[in-house]
Amino acid sequence: xxxxxxxxxxxxxxxxxxxxxxxxxxxxxxxxxxxxxxxxxxxxxxxxxxxxxxxxxxxxxxxxxxxxxxxxxxxxxxxxxxxxxxxxxxxxxxxxxxxxxxxxxxxxxxxxxxxxxxxxxxxxxxxxxxxxxxxxxxxxxxxxxxxxxxxxxxxxxxxxxxxxxxxxxxxxxxxxxxxxxxxxxxxxxxxxxxxxxxxxxxxxxxxxxxxxxxxxxxxxxxxxxxxxxxxxxxxxxxxxxxxxxxxxxxxxxxxxxxxxxxxxxxxxxxxxxxxxxxxxxxxxxxxxxxxxxxxxxxxxxxxxxxxxxxxxxxxxxxxxxxxxxxxxxxxxxxxxxxxxxxxxxxxxxxxxxxxxxxxxxxxxxxxxxxxxxxxxxx
Amino acid sequence: xxxxxxxxxxxxxxxxxxxxxxxxxxxxxxxxxxxxxxxxxxxxxxxxxxxxxxxxxxxxxxxxxxxxxxxxxxxxxxxxxxxxxxxxxxxxxxxxxxxxxxxxxxxxxxxxxxxxxxxxxxxxxxxxxxxxxxxxxxxxxxxxxxxxxxxxxxxxxxxxxxxxxxxxxxxxxxxxxxxxxxxxxxxxxxxxxxxxxxxxxxxxxxxxxxxxxxxxxxxxxxxxxxxxxxxxxxxxxxxxxxxxxxxxxxxxxxxxxxxxxxxxxxxxxxxxxxxxxxxxxxxxxxxxxxxxxxxxxxxxxxxxxxxxxxxxxxxxxxxxxxxxxxxxxxxxxxxxxxxxxxxxxxxxxxxxxxxxx
Numbered sequence: 006x007x008x009x010x011x012x013x014x015x016x017x018x019x020x021x022x023x024x025x026x027x028x029x030x031x032x033x034x035x036x037x038x039x040x041x042x043x044x045x046x047x048x049x050x051x052x053x054x055x056x057x058x059x060x061x062x063x064x065x066x067x068x069x070x071x072x073x074x075x076x077x078x079x080x081x082x083x084x085x086x087x088x089x090x091x092x093x094x095x096x097x098x099x100x101x102x103x104x105x106x107x108x109x110x111x112x113x114x115x116x117x118x119x120x121x122x123x124x125x126x127x128x129x130x131x132x133x134x135x136x137x138x139x140x141x142x143x144x145x146x147x148x149x150x151x152x153x154x155x156x157x158x159x160x161x162x163x164x165x166x167x168x169x170x171x172x173x174x175x176x177x178x179x180x181x182x183x184x185x186x187x188x189x190x191x192x193x194x195x196x197x198x199x200x201x202x203x204x205x206x207x208x209x210x211x212x213x214x215x216x217x218x219x220x221x222x223x224x225x226x227x228x229x230x231x232x233x234x235x236x237x238x239x240x241x242x243x244x245x246x247x248x249x250x251x252x253x254x255x256x257x258x259x260x261x262x263x264x265x266x267x268x269x270x271x272x273x274x275x276x277x278x279x280x281x282x283x284x285x286x287x288x289x290x291x292x293x294x295x296x297x298x299x300x301x302x303x304x305x306x307x308x309x310x311x312x313x314x315x316x317x318x319x320x321x322x323x324x325x326x327x328x329x330x331x332x333x334x335x336x337x338x339x340x341x342x343x344x345x346x347x348x349x350x351x352x353x354x355x356x357x358x359x360x361x362x363x364x365x366x367x368x369x370x371x372x373x374x375x376x377x378x379x380x381x382x383x
Numbered sequence: 384x385x386x387x388x389x390x391x392x393x394x395x396x397x398x399x400x401x402x403x404x405x406x407x408x409x410x411x412x413x414x415x416x417x418x419x420x421x422x423x424x425x426x427x428x429x430x431x432x433x434x435x436x437x438x439x440x441x442x443x444x445x446x447x448x449x450x451x452x453x454x455x456x457x458x459x460x461x462x463x464x465x466x467x468x469x470x471x472x473x474x475x476x477x478x479x480x481x482x483x484x485x486x487x488x489x490x491x492x493x494x495x496x497x498x499x500x501x502x503x504x505x506x507x508x509x510x511x512x513x514x515x516x517x518x519x520x521x522x523x524x525x526x527x528x529x530x531x532x533x534x535x536x537x538x539x540x541x542x543x544x545x546x547x548x549x550x551x552x553x554x555x556x557x558x559x560x561x562x563x564x565x566x567x568x569x570x571x572x573x574x575x576x577x578x579x580x581x582x583x584x585x586x587x588x589x590x591x592x593x594x595x596x597x598x599x600x601x602x603x604x605x606x607x608x609x610x611x612x613x614x615x616x617x618x619x620x621x622x623x624x625x626x627x628x629x630x631x632x633x634x635x636x637x638x639x640x641x642x643x644x645x646x647x648x649x650x651x652x653x654x655x656x657x658x659x660x661x662x663x664x665x666x667x668x669x670x671x672x673x674x675x676x677x678x679x680x681x682x683x684x685x686x687x688x689x690x691x692x693x694x695x696x697x698x699x700x701x702x703x704x705x706x707x708x709x710x711x712x713x714x715x716x717x718x719x720x721x722x723x724x725x726x727x728x729x730x731x732x733x734x735x736x737x738x739x740x
Contacts, residue, residue, distance in 0.1 A: 075507050076436045077463030103437035104512065142512050146435050148503035151464060154616035157628065158609040174628055252736060255729025259515040262740050267511050276739045379609035 040232030042221075044202035045194040045303070048117045054132065056186045063165045064187025067180055069373045072155045073139055075146030078102055081138070081184065084110045087371045090307030091191065096248065096315025097257070104143040107260045107281065109315040114304040114369060117189040118234045124313040125284045126240065126298045131185035139181075142267070143260050153177045161377030193304050197363040209363055216360025219353050224327070226357075228343050235302040235364065240284045241341040242295035244331035247280040248314040280335035281314060295336030306365035320361050324354050407585040408575070410559045411655075414477060416549035419530035424547025426526070427540055429721040432516045433500055435507035437727055438462050441499065441544070444470045447715040450659025451551060456667025457602060457611060461507045465610040467602075467618070467633070469667040474656045474714060477549045480592045484665040485636050486650040487622075492545035500540075504614040510537045519729045551719060553655050556711035563708045570705025573698050578679070580702075589654035589709065594636035596648045598684020602666035606631050633666065647686065658710035672703045 050056050067073055071080040079102065084093045093099055093110035100106035108124050116122065122134035139145035139152070156162045156175035166175035169183065200208035201217075209217065220226045229237050251257050265275050268286040284296040297313045311317045317326060326332060330346035349357065427433060428441045444458050444466075445451040451473045453459065458466030468484050476482065481489040488494050500508045514537040517523045527535045557563045563571070574580045583591050605611045619627035622638040636645035649665045663669045669678055676699045678684070682691040694702065714720075732738050 072463065075463065075503070076438065076461060078436070101436065103432070103435060142435075142509035146507065146509070148507065148617070150617040150621045151503045151613065154613040154620070155463070157616060158613055253731045255519050255731045258732055258735060259512065259519050259729060262515045262518070263509075263512045265740070266515070267509075278740070279736055381607050381609060382612060 039228070039237060042202065042227065042231055042235070043233045044199040045115070045118065045192070045196075045233045048189050048192050048194075050189065051130070054182045054185060056189055057169065059165070060169045060183050060186040061190055062187075063162075063169055064183035064185070066162075066165075066374055066376060067184050068187055070376050072159075073145070073147060073152055073180060075101060075148070077155070079145070081135070081145075082373065084138075084144070085113045087369065090114070090304060090309075091369070092308045094309070096250065096310050098144075100143045100260070101141075101146040104146075105254075105256050105260055106143050107257070107264050108313050109310065111300075112304050112308045113188050113191050114193050114307075115191075115234065115301060117192060119236070119238065119301065121238050121298050124297045125287055126238070127287060131188050132181040135181040135184045135188075136177075142263070149177055152180070155379075156180070158379050158382055159377050160380050191369060193366045193369060196303070196366040198360075199366075201363075209360070212356050212359040213363045214360075215353075216356035216358065216363075219349065219357045220360055223349065223353070224347055224357055225343070226327070229299045230302055236299040238298055240293065240296035240298055241343070242283075242297075242334070242336055242339040243326075243344060244333050244337045244340045245297075245312045245314065245316050245326075246332050247334055248316065251279070278335070282336065283313065285336075292339055295334055295339050302361060302364050304365050306362055307368055320358050321354070324349075324357050324361075328354060407581060408589060409587055411475065411478060411552055411587045414549045414552060416546050417530070419526070420532070420543055420546040421550050422547075423523070423526045423530060423532075423539075424543035424545070425550075425719070425721045426522070426725065427517075427544055428547055430725050430727075432725075432727055433506060433508060433513055433540075434461065435509070435512075436462060439506055441473075445473045447720045448713075450474060450656045450710075451714070452660040454661065456662050457604060460504045460610075460614050463610070464504045464614040464617070465608060466504070467605045467611050467615040468665050469662065471652065472656050472660045473548055474551045475553055475588060475653055477545070477552065478588050479590075479653075481650060484649045484652075485634075485638055486592075486594060487638055492548055493541045496541045496544045504617060510540075513537065513540065516729070519732070521730070551714055553709075553711040554714065556655065557708040558705075559711070564704060566701045566704035567708040568705075569698075570701035570703070570708075573694065573702050574705050577698070578692055578694065578702060580679070583651045584654050590651040593651055594639075594645055594648035595651055596635075596686050597664075597689070598647070598687045599649075599664045599666065599678075600668055600684060601632055602668055605633070605666070635665070654706060654709050656710050658707050659713060672706050673699070676702050676706075 068081045071077050071083075073080060084098045084100070084106070085091045086093060091113040095110070097108055098106035098110035111124070116131060116134075120129060122128040122131065123137070128134040128137055137144075139147045140149070153175065156166070156177075162175050166172040166179060170176065170179040172179060197208045197213065220230075229239065229241065231237055248257075251261055262275070265278055265282075269289070270278065280295065282294045284293040284298075285291075287293070300311070305311065305320065309318055309320075311320070311323050317323045327344060328347045328349045331340060331344045428445075431437045431440045431443075433440060439459075439461065444453045446453055453470040456469060458468060458470040460466040471484065477492065481487075482492070482495045488498060497510070499505045500513065501510055514535065517535040517540065523535050527533065527539065532539050553559065557567065574584075583593070583595055585591055605615055615633075616627055619630060619634060619638075624630065624634050624638060625642075632647060634642075634646055636648035636650070637643075639645060657663070657672060661671060663672070663675050669675045676694075679689065680692045680694050680699060683689040
């Protein structure tokens with residue numbers, strides 16, 4: 006359903022704005038036809054959770070409310086902080102108090118357009134992502150009965166959930182729906198790139214235009230970074246190096262072993278693995294070790310560091326990584342054939358970086374709302 | 384040991400055949416335990432890393448300076464919630480057959496330990512994370528190995544804490560040592576006679592370990608303080624209590640079975656170590672032992688079926704003296720308390736890339 010919807014949006018965008026077709030629709034290692042590059046269209050508004058003004062307002066409150074979580078100390082906005090590109094500035098996310106996460110926190114901006122959430126695509130909707138993030142042991146660590154009970158003791162939420170969803174008592178199921186509706190308003194659709202793709206040929210400067218040509222041509226970035234979101238939402242191992250900080254941080258080592266143990270590995274794997282197996286945990290297939298979903302490139306000006314483990318702090322480093330033909334990691338026997346050394350000159354690299362920067366518009370800031378208070382239930 | 388104690392109780396019941404007397408109360412059996420495993424349990428009991436956000440250890444609520452209870456009418460709980468019942472002492476808990484004020488766990492302390500560590504309103508700990516935390520601490524690694532347990536694990540934590548709890552038993556209570564005052568001796572006669580206390584408070588624990596309804600007034604604070612009410616709702620909902628949003632009464636033993644019959648019933652508590660564990664009753668509504676005796680003297684609360692005892696004030700104070708004689712030495716020395724500082728930070732494992740996880 007989601008995939009069809011996504012394709013429809015992509016097709017529509019193509020019809021409306023005219024797309025630039027990728028240079029090679031069937032490159033090695035990726036037999037599927039790629040979605041054309043295009044400006045970002047209208048945000049998807051799923052028929053089973055339509056956006057309304059009241060629902061969005063409610064979702065905003067909940068997004069910033071730490072009572073949706075284990076010890077009521079951190080909200081969605083702590084790891085998806087508006088001041089840090091609606092993400093977390095650490096290489097790996099700060100995680101639940103007393104823990105640390107093991108992957109980089111991803112931006113909320115434009116996440117509404119994705120059909121696979123999390124680095125290994127384990128959630129298929131914003132609604133499902135919110136639920137998983139609020140309850141994961143190194144994320145929100147919230148328990149459903151407690152979170153739901155907290156809402157029942159907050160009169161303002163009772164009033165709003167009744168109005169928006171008709172709930173007698175606020176239902177957690179609708180918390181995820183309201184948060185998702187709010188997130189669908191957090192979009193960046195008027196970047197220089199979008200303006201350019203809609204026909205304003207002056208929206209990109211000469212350097213950015215040159216970078217765009219490399220993106221589509223010599224760099225072959227477009228092979229995976231295509232469609233309006235500049236991601237094919239497929240899974241690849243790029244040889245992103247392991248997170249070196251695992252070696253000298255006890256807290257990170259705890260999380261690493263927990264993730265391997267909790268996500269399911271045989272004993273030999275649990276004892277010996279030192280790198281993030283990524284998509285393997287979803288398929289349990291050897292060939293998927295070290296694969297992650299192609300990251301969208303939008304809003305990246307504000308979301309350093311990059312990659313699933315924050316391996317690179319600047320877009321220049323990312324470009325250098327690809328220019329060298331990717332890197333090495335524990336599972337690089339699964340490394341994709343698509344990336345090869347690019348032999349870009351310093352100027353070409355600078356042009357490409359300039360183009361990447363054109364994929365971000367103005368920074369989207371937001372003041373946290375004042376949260377409603379608990380009151381005795383009569 | 385546990386089985387032996389059960390057998391003893393059964394024998395006492397068979398021999399007594401309902402005729403309850405002073406013979407039904409007596410000293411606690413001796414408990415054997417593995418000192419090395421108990422030492423692991425002791426350290427774990429005082430280690431905040433056993434809670435999700437490292438805010439609480441078992442000893443936060445089961446405080447050795449307060450008889451391994453907390454001295455509050457209603458307990459604390461995991462941050463973001465507050466408790467809705469009185470913290471019971473864990474001294475002598477190893478002798479129980481069923482745990483919690485509602486007796487909802489009737490298997491063993493391994494299961495009780497699991498409940499306390501993982502349930503959201505208590506320590507909200509994913510035990511898989513806990514296991515990896517413990518494996519990051521060289522002190523635990525050595526202690527587990529020395530105890531013959533090999534590598535630290537989730538399951539062994541749930542064995543170690545009950546092993547430690549075996550060490551928390553009453554010491555030198557005047558009742559056990561035979562050094563009771565005259566008042567306490569007089570109180571014992573009332574306890575077993577006119578007061579009828581022994582009908583429920585019998586056996587070495589002074590508890591029949593059954594559910595009874597006493598009609599202790601509800602502690603209204605549970606429903607007035609939102610964070611307590613949150614914990615109450617989450618608990619009753621997860622326990623399958625009907626109409627939990629409108630309930631303004633602690634259902635007690637109703638969560639086990641026979642909802643109507645058991646509504647508002649609570650487990651007979653042990654009377655040992657009461658000197659240190661005020662306030663009393665499942666919801667801390669009675670502040671002193673004098674208040675407790677006064678409560679029973681008036682025939683307890685609504686629906687209890689108990690009659691007024693008509694004890695004189697001397698009889699009442701004698702009874703209090705007897706109750707106090709059931710408390711021994713405080714267990715707040717190094718034998719029972721982990722006194723070394725526990726570093727809650729984690730050192731990296733040397734040579735991480737080559738080390739086996």
